Amino acid sequence: MHFDIVTLFPDFFTSPLQSSLLGRALTNQIATVNLVNPRDFTIDKHHRVDDEPYGGGVGMLLKPEPIFAAVESLAIAPRREVILVTPQGEPLKQSLLQDFAVNYDQLVIICGHYEGVDERIRSHLVTKEISLGDFVLTCGEIPALTLINGVVRLLPGTVGKVESLKKESFETNLLDYPQYTRPAKFRDWEVPAVLRSGNHQLIAKWRQQQQLQRTRDRRPDLL
Template identity: 50%
Template sequence: MMHIHVLSLFPAMFEGVFGSSILKKAQEKQAVSLEVTDFRAYSGNKHSQVDDYPYGGGAGMVLKPEPLFQAVEAITTSSIKPRIILMCPQGERFTQAKAEELAQEEELIFLCGHYEGYDERVREHIVTDEISIGDFVLTGGELGAMTVIDSVVRLLPGVLGNGESPVQDSFSTGLLEHPHYTRPSEFRGFKVPAVLLSGNHAHIDQWRREQSLYRTWSRRPDLMKNTELTTSEQQKIAQWEKEKNY
């Protein structure tokens, strides 16, 4: 079982997310334990203050090192050395590859900050990973942590009903996922592609691969550089490029 701890000043934000959908089922299946701690409890002062003015002046408040150091030390009492993840806009851009890497760990600790930032000693002496979910600013690290946790937990064995689902997802193969259709086969005159009704699985796989290639080429061409292509696929992309330029 994977153990995930979250240190946050607003633990109530996680109640709905951790108590619903896949994350709820993952806990019921004992694939993961999810725990949220208000690190204000480790402030060490009667006013439960966890932030202070920055040395050297400047706008905003900075999270003090003591509460986070003490909270992490209280959590990491076992022999397992956890990955300690700082959610911040300066971190590594989160990817599916990073989710797959983190899914191999036994224990993860997420630090969710607020205010102007963290005392730098937190980064230097506690944190193993810094992660950003995009080039934009949020009020705090909670929403980012929820996103990363959801992405990681769904990769754990037995969490999803269909074991192939996480393997076929967009980005897991390096390509965007192909289109999906379900019944009815015709709706308001819009028909499901005939190949999907053919029962010929080789043709279906070929169609899905081509659709994934086209979607990736047209929507996220930056991903194509990491994709191994057959000669016929290279020719197909060259044809799309030619048609695009006409």
Template identity: 50%
Template sequence: MKIDVLTLFPAMFTGPLTESIIKRAVDKGLVEISLHNIRDYAVDRHRTADDTPYGGGAGMVMKVEPLTACLEAVLEANPRGRVILTTPRGKQFNQGMAEELAREEGLVIICGRYEGVDERVRELFGADEISLGDFVLTGGEIAAMAVTDAVTRLIPGVLGSAESAAADSFSDGLLEYPHYTRPPEFRGLSVPEVLLSGNHREIDRWRRCQSLERTLRERPDLLATARLTDADRRCLRELGEDDGQ
């Protein structure tokens, strides 16, 4: 996959894109990530990329001319790239969206800034608007990093095991079960016996029930859309009875 990121602050990406799993994915040739400074496409000597909004009001708006010039240059090299704009007004990003984007041939991510981007950019290029959640960041760079990370780890071959991604929280609509490793006992706290039993059927059953319990406790809203089996529903009923519900 080819991912192009359009930003006013490319230096912000130095750490997140040059460490850990993303770095290994780039080194293995599984993903190509390119940063593009929108200011490089400004036509004045001050490299101006923002201006005051028509109609008045506080803040600045990212200008249409340099952003369009940058975007057209990027799309010429990545013509199949799906254009995404990070903005607080966008659709909330989730695991399902990450899986959808991971199937694309390329992504072109525009990092929103200030009061936003001139609306004509979205209209001209049909950009999909994405938000990390109901809060406001200083700029869209952090959101672009999050989208890039979430998508990259789903590309085949990036993680050591395909099961790693499949078992993650939200992959099946539930929060992930708790994990343990050595030692088997620490400061009076022991690893659940079932995990030491070697009985993989019982281990799978325990993990699934733990996922259901954690989701019921922390994010009950997820259960409305989670893919549940009859056994899952029985487990939830039992959990509800234990809580006196």
């Protein structure tokens, strides 16, 4: 899997892309990341990437020329998606991450800034818009990192125990069950007896019940 990140702040990605599972996956060439700064594709002496909106309004918009030029400079893989991360996009869900991990070779992610982007970027360049949720952030780099992390961890070789991916929240449209580790008693709180019973059939039944109850209580929309 190859990621091209169109960003005004490439340094934002330096530490996250070198850390933990994501860093190891990139080191092992399970995935590759290319950072592209649209400011490098400007043609004016001030390297302007934003301008005022037609019709008036607050804030600035990313101009189409440097964004188009940055994306069009990239090599094109057979299975590619050009993504704009924006509050107006499709909510990012586990099923979408799985689709990207299985069915795509290249994800181009455009990180928005300011008040957004010129609509022509949306209409004529972007093939999918993705949102982290109903809230606004200062930049598109944070959702871009979230998307990269979510996809890369699903690629073969990233996570040591593949079985662990199959038992996570949202894999079956249910939240995960409560989990405990040692000590068996911490202050006045004890690990449920069933988990210490050694009876795997009872444990599996308890976990399924807990998943259903937790999902009903916290995310009934998933049921």
